[in-house]
Amino acid sequence: MSPFELPADPDPVGMSEARLEETKNWIERQTGEGPYGCLIVRHGSLVAEWYGGSFSARSLFEIGSIRKSFNSALIGIGIQEGIVDLNARAADWWSDLVALSGDRADDAITLHQLASAVSGWLTPDSPGTVFRYSNAAFTAAERVVARMYGLPGDEIAPEVVKRFKIPLGMHSWNVYHFAREFTSEPGNPGLKLAIDSNLRDLVKWGFVWLNRGVWDDEELIPGDYVELATHQVNPDVPDAYYGYDWFVNAGQSLWPDAPPDTFGAFGHGGPRAMFVIPSLDIVVSYNDAHELSKWVNGPDNPTNRAIGLLVDAVQHL
Numbered sequence: 001m002s003p004f005e006l007p008a009d010p011d012p013v014g015m016s017e018a019r020l021e022e023t024k025n026w027i028e029r030q031t032g033e034g035p036y037g038c039l040i041v042r043h044g045s046l047v048a049e050w051y052g053g054s055f056s057a058r059s060l061f062e063i064g065s066i067r068k069s070f071n072s073a074l075i076g077i078g079i080q081e082g083i084v085d086l087n088a089r090a091a092d093w094w095s096d097l098v099a100l101s102g103d104r105a106d107d108a109i110t111l112h113q114l115a116s117a118v119s120g121w122l123t124p125d126s127p128g129t130v131f132r133y134s135n136a137a138f139t140a141a142e143r144v145v146a147r148m149y150g151l152p153g154d155e156i157a158p159e160v161v162k163r164f165k166i167p168l169g170m171h172s173w174n175v176y177h178f179a180r181e182f183t184s185e186p187g188n189p190g191l192k193l194a195i196d197s198n199l200r201d202l203v204k205w206g207f208v209w210l211n212r213g214v215w216d217d218e219e220l221i222p223g224d225y226v227e228l229a230t231h232q233v234n235p236d237v238p239d240a241y242y243g244y245d246w247f248v249n250a251g252q253s254l255w256p257d258a259p260p261d262t263f264g265a266f267g268h269g270g271p272r273a274m275f276v277i278p279s280l281d282i283v284v285s286y287n288d289a290h291e292l293s294k295w296v297n298g299p300d301n302p303t304n305r306a307i308g309l310l311v312d313a314v315q316h317l
Helices: 017-031 064-081 096-101 104-108 111-115 135-149 157-168 199-210 223-229 302-315
Strands: 036-042 045-052 174-177 193-197 263-267 272-277 282-287
Touching (some): 017 036, 017 045, 036 199, 064 135, 064 157, 064 263, 064 272, 096 104, 111 135, 157 174, 157 193, 157 199, 193 199, 199 272, 199 282, 282 302
Antiparallel strands (some): 036 045, 263 272, 272 282
């Protein structure tokens, strides 16, 4: 059984029920009459589960760019198993990388750079110099990882099913790849991984990362890699508040009201999101909260406000 199959009272896990109600009311003001869902887990207990409009616990949604965290997990496992090398040149595994861009400089791009958004692929940027969030580059990283694993069709979906869906008992998950070929356009994500999930199963995935890769006493992702991937991996690149497929709050630069160890992933520009706060032992996932899509850094963006309200619920018991 999941450690949060049944809701718990907020007070025993150190959260103010009154402050949580304020958080719920604020989210509902942002979403209006639109559908939304939000789950909050602390100390392994489900302390809040809210739905509005037509959205419910049974509702499935495509998680968008949260999918990138699954390739990150495969990278960590592959490093431990000796089949993945973050410093490997991506073109040595997938020669189309250079063929598509037509830029011989891209021959130097590494898996590290693709997975941490500093590759410069399909842009004028030199590899390793500029942080630029690129769906195409992230899917290229999936291709490279698939080849390092020796997966048929360059698709990581079957490995995600084997390594994560089955051990976690994620019955709602539909794991597949978009049927779209790469082009030389940087906005084309190509044959990217996609996952349909309900909120309860998605928040379990966040709990695995909170718990340093462990679920039900089984290590699904190496703990030292979880630590690496959820912290800044390119501190010398300006504005690269990013690990391996996770945004990170180093120096509280993205979300000033959140602890500096907060990390998150966001789909479709922000309305589908999951963030983890290890120092507070909290995982949050929400969906279709369209007014929360302005997740860019700064004190006034809605994502910062949402996280700040949760921190307030911990601090004001």
